[in-house]
Amino acid sequence: MSQAERSQPGRPQAEQVTPPKSAGRRPRNPLGAPGLLGSEITTLLRRHRTYALLAVLAAVPVLIGIAVRIETGGGGGGGEGGPDGGAGPAFLAQVTNNGFFLVFAALAATLPVFLPMAVGVVAGDAIAGEASSGTLRYLLVAPAGRTRLLLVKYASVLVFCLIATLVVAVSALAVGALLFPVGDVTTISGTRIGFGEGLVRAALTALVVAVSLAGFAAIGLFVSTLTGSGIGAMAATVGLLITVQILDGIPQLSGVHPYLFAHYWMSFADVLREPVHWDDLSKNFQLQGLYVAVFGAAAWARFTAKDITA
Incomplete structure (x- = not known):
């Protein structure tokens, strides 16, 4: 049968050539088109501002370690175990005995x-920064969509939370090992655990610190949807x-206090008790989940109705 005969209008529908049902379809992904999240994270990590923020965070353990070293002359300071009081002073008093506590x-x-x-x-710059630079409308070209783009933005902020926390922890571990002795770890409860288990703790x-920032990240994303000024959104969030x-x-x-997102951060x-006390940790996770749900929904409602043509 010739092409002309197949295309005649009188031919039965079943004999007409149709493309496969799968042709032109894209796989569905809750975080957007394949590679969208990876592209967003890559863009975030290539910015000079991100390097500057991470550099400042990495410098804090260095300054703390040097200050403690100068103050004590490298000698043995506070005793092992530490009080159950403030987390910062309790850990700081043990740094000279074991650099791991840094x-x-x-x-x-x-x-x-x-x-x-x-x-x-x-987080404050996630949406507002794209709007102020004029790139937001191009990011919303199908098949990304507003909901998926918002999820990708929030996921990239969560990745930054984890990276920033790890930068602080790794920098502190390296400085602590260089300036002070390291070994078995004495928990806040007074028991001793091996150095390997200490690394796991x-x-x-x-990870707990990174999760603790999830609620605040959702607030920052919501603020970012309220304005077209990246600087304004960042200032309001801070x-x-x-x-x-x-x-x-x-x-x-x-x-x-129990309803403030920062109340259970410490x-x-x-985690450094034996056994681990989960009461306040659970309250922290639940509170962060509540903030993520409330402000995530608010950000979605605002962003899906936002006029990006102005």
Whole structure:
């Protein structure tokens, strides 16, 4: 049968040549088109601003280690075990006896301000930065879509949370090993664990800290959908962080403290107890999940209705 005969309008529908059903279809992916997340992470990690933020975070353990070394002259400082009080001072007092504790002291020093501030900069710029540079409308070309793009942006911020936390932990471990002796680890509970298990606890602590920043990252993403100015979104996110930290430090507001996203951040110290205390850790995870759900939904509602043609 010739091509002309197959294309005649009177021919039965069954005899007409149709393309395969799978032709032209793209695989569905909740995070967008294949490679979209990887491309976003690569773009984030290639920015000079990201290098600057990570460099500052890596420098904090170095400064802490040098300061403790100068203060003590490298000699034995506080006793092993430490009190159950503040996580930062408890770990810092043990650094001279075991440089491994510099990991926990550095995380305790960076978590209230430096780590969330870096996350706030990245999250606040996620959408607003694209809008201010004029690239947002091009990112929304099919098949990405607004929902998928928002998920990709948030996933990339979470990856940055983990990378930033690991940078602090690895830098602290290296500096602690160079400036102080390392060995078996004495937990906050007073028991001793091997150095290998201590490394596992340190990795788990870094993961807990990264998860602790998930709620704040969702807030920053929501703020980023409210404005077309990247600088404005970053400033608002960091300002909110400072405000919450101030509120969390006022004893008269103790009734609202358990609902503030930063209240259980220092619960990561419970990872270094024997056995691990999960009460405050569980409360922290639940609180972060609540913030992710609320502000993630708010960001989606705002972004899907956002006018990007202006």
